Amino acid sequence: MSFFTVAYLARLEVWGLAAVCLQGALVMLSWFGWERVTRRSSPAARHRLACVHLAALAVLPAITAMVLHWTVSHMSIAPPHGSPVAELARQMASYRSFLALALLLAGVWMAGGLAMLLGLVREARQLARLRCRPAPAGLRRTVHRLARGRMGMATPDVKVAQVASPQVVGLWRTVVLVPDTLIHLPQAEYEALLLHELAHVRQGDFRWNLLQRITLAALWFHPAAWMLYRRVMREREMRCDVQALRHGAAPLALARGLIRLVGHRAPAALAMAVTGDGDFVARIHRLLGVDAVPGTPAAGARPVALALSALCLLALAGGRLGQTDTSMADLYHASSFGPTVSVLAHDDAGSFALQIRHGQVLAATVGQQALARDRIRQHGDRVTLLDAAQQPILALTVTPQDRIEWDGRP
Template identity: 30%
Template sequence: MMPASTYAEYTLAELLGWPLLHFVWQGALIASISAILLAVTRNARPQLRYALACTAMLACLLWPALGIVQQWQDPQTINLETAIQLAGKASISLDLVWVRQSLLAAQIEAWLPLVVTLWSMGVLLMLMRLALGLLWVYRLGQHGNDIAVLTQQWQARTNQLAYQFAIRRQVQVKFQQDLLSPVTYGCIKPVVVMPASLLTGMAPDMIEALLAHELAHIKRWDYVVNLLQNLVLSLLFYHPAVWWISKRIDAERELIADDMAAAMLGQTRPLARALQVLDKLQIAAMPQAAMAANGGDLLSRIKRLVRPDSQPWHWKMAAPVLGIAAALLLVLQTQVNAAPEPSVPSAPVAAAKAEPVTHISAYVKTSSEHVLVVDEQSGKVLLEKNADTIVPIASISKLMTAMVTLDAKLDKDEAITISKEDVAGWHTNQVKLQPGTVLSRQTLLELALIPSSNAAAKALARTYPGGKPAFVAALQSKTASLGLQATHLEEAAGISPNNRSNARDIARLVKAAASYPELRNLASRSEGSYTVAGQTYDYQSTNSLTASKDWDISLSKTGYSKIAGRCLTMRTTIAGKPVIMVLLNAKNSDVRTDDVMHIRTALETAKPG
């Protein structure tokens, strides 16, 4: 049955941020494919290469735009706080769909607001740059008429050339003293502004060739394309690929205009000589809002006009293949495991008969693979994610080790000597017990629970009445007595990947452990110390939250292994109520802590439904 509605949170940072970041690899892919196609068509007509470059620029605009549309249409994720608040409302039946993120994507997402802010500032600056260029060109045309007599003569010749180009729009030509290169602007009423200095430095046929070149731009409506090109460049200014594609469009555009001018005049040398004069003058680049005759590579344009030749293949032309590979690698790193994964939904809240129940499907993002949040007093499940999946639980096993040890009512002051077998394998950096070290059973119990010492846990199991076989049997008997059907433990420290359970069983385990006053005392401490041969060693809890005055934690245990990931279970009081949290297989401790903080904030701000 389809849900009645879908709950989602849309933020501007997510809506724009991800498409902008995805364009990093998308732009690289577009540029790499374009570079290969341009290399293959290097000896074709410039019109084909121009079309390819313009298509690439259009793709650069459309791909992020489609990304924004998709980001808006796709089910958006909500945070843990919102999910818990919804789950607490009696009028809502919440069907959770959990979204798995790669670690890289999770780290990037925190920077999305800054990314969007910087991008917005960059776009604003680029648009101001474009506007200033347009204003400069407009003022240039308004004031450009320094030589009225020559203007009338060349206006007549311009009209003749425009007629030959079949241009039906009125083209106005002007001369300006301070200008060093011809500039064309305008669409409906195009204007060609010629530098007055060229009248004394060029023969009339050369000036005529430059006019024909500018008229070719007018004929093709290049000013419009150039303006749109600069708008795209303003939006995607941060990507070098867009600048490279824009440069290729400029170069091919100039080649097309050269060919059209030469074809109209019936010869190439006047235009080549005119370009040579421009090259000698070392003219600075004109503002991009205008079309200028000095665009592109002047020397290559002159060579092409005078002595056209085919371009040979060079091995460097195959370099864009590396760009394609890099783009694909980047998309795999940011998108793998980013699809929604089904999970067992939270138990719906029973609603009053008179109040209709709204069914909502919520897409929730969390860093921990398995989550369970339970109101200990009512037993109500506030939030769950894959809570029934059986996974390795690492050092959370030590809670059961402590309960079995306390159940045996052994002498807590009995001195126990650490053996070589106890210290074999991986151990915490905080507590490094050496063979021959003598500690009391009470101290070993503290070391197993607070800094999570594997050696201490193994020593407790070894010295259990009947040895390790009897201890393992006691573990399994205790597991059965608590009704933990999904839990299997075969050693004391949690080193074995076969020490497995699920979040639901662990919540029951925590509730049982909380009934031991000594466990509540030890597993809630933030630090401690032990003495060996007269020297005192300090240690801290593996759960840093126990040291925070903002938390009221009555029992806590962490766990870690490469297979189990970062695990945490704890009993704490939030908003005056005891709550049990279980989080398994987080990527690292920081994101695990983030999940815990979000859960607490949600519970503190949630209103009863």
């Protein structure tokens, strides 16, 4: 990969970082607006909304970078000022300074993301090392009855493991892990807890949570990402509580089961635990019918939320600001992404045309005569065009940005 390609990608990185910061703030404001509008909506609707905002936080800056790349690729390069060699020396100095800063930022971002991903790997290894044994026949029959009879879904595998509370694991084959203490709870309580876990299985929450954790690893530096992920977890747990109630769990039994297990809560992990990091007090209030969010949203809240969401999309136009960064076009033309440029020039001796890519002359025409490849000699940025007798007819200086300067011809 050439220096100019790295420098161009570094410039895109800095623009992308600016887009993440700006659009992240807008996405967070959009969520606050919709959170107020949907305060009395179902947890399922609020969960979907939180997931959409978290996804937008990652996708919008990527689209902005693509818009920026498209903008730069359609920019023409500036005309040369003075000697291209002297100009290139000045540009190289500025590129190196900028590249050092960009690489530092990239290094910090990659280090933080790698630390987050290593945390995921550590949690996955902890899950893989759990000591599990087949569940008793009675528990398997109970899970089958709840899954098939009440929820109308395939029966997942169930095992007894050394875990603090029931939880769902498995990327391809879903397994419900239950602690030994579960079967000692009153039947209504442990069935309610199992229905909650079966709701996680039905929605594929383990896989979605893994994807969201990877997104969080990429956006670890942004407060909006952490805030939205916490909202996703909260609404996900409340959604599964509601589904458990819908399929026969008693509210009081589920609340009591949660309270019995809350003292054994494990820290936030990859598994979908019934005591996961939702807002525990809010969950209990909802189950017991205590309205923790009184009042209704203001009449003008929905238009405000829509306007804030529209601002997130309008921020995509930030990619067009690449037109203000004129050196981006230079870097693009010099990078491996750059196009083949056709240059038509004219002086007192007549006209000539060149095809240049990355500072290399690929073809040349002097007057109406196309030159054979062996009549184009290039050493570094110096190009000499030869006539049929191998005598110089034109000497050029070509920069990697596809600018040219030539000596006068007789």
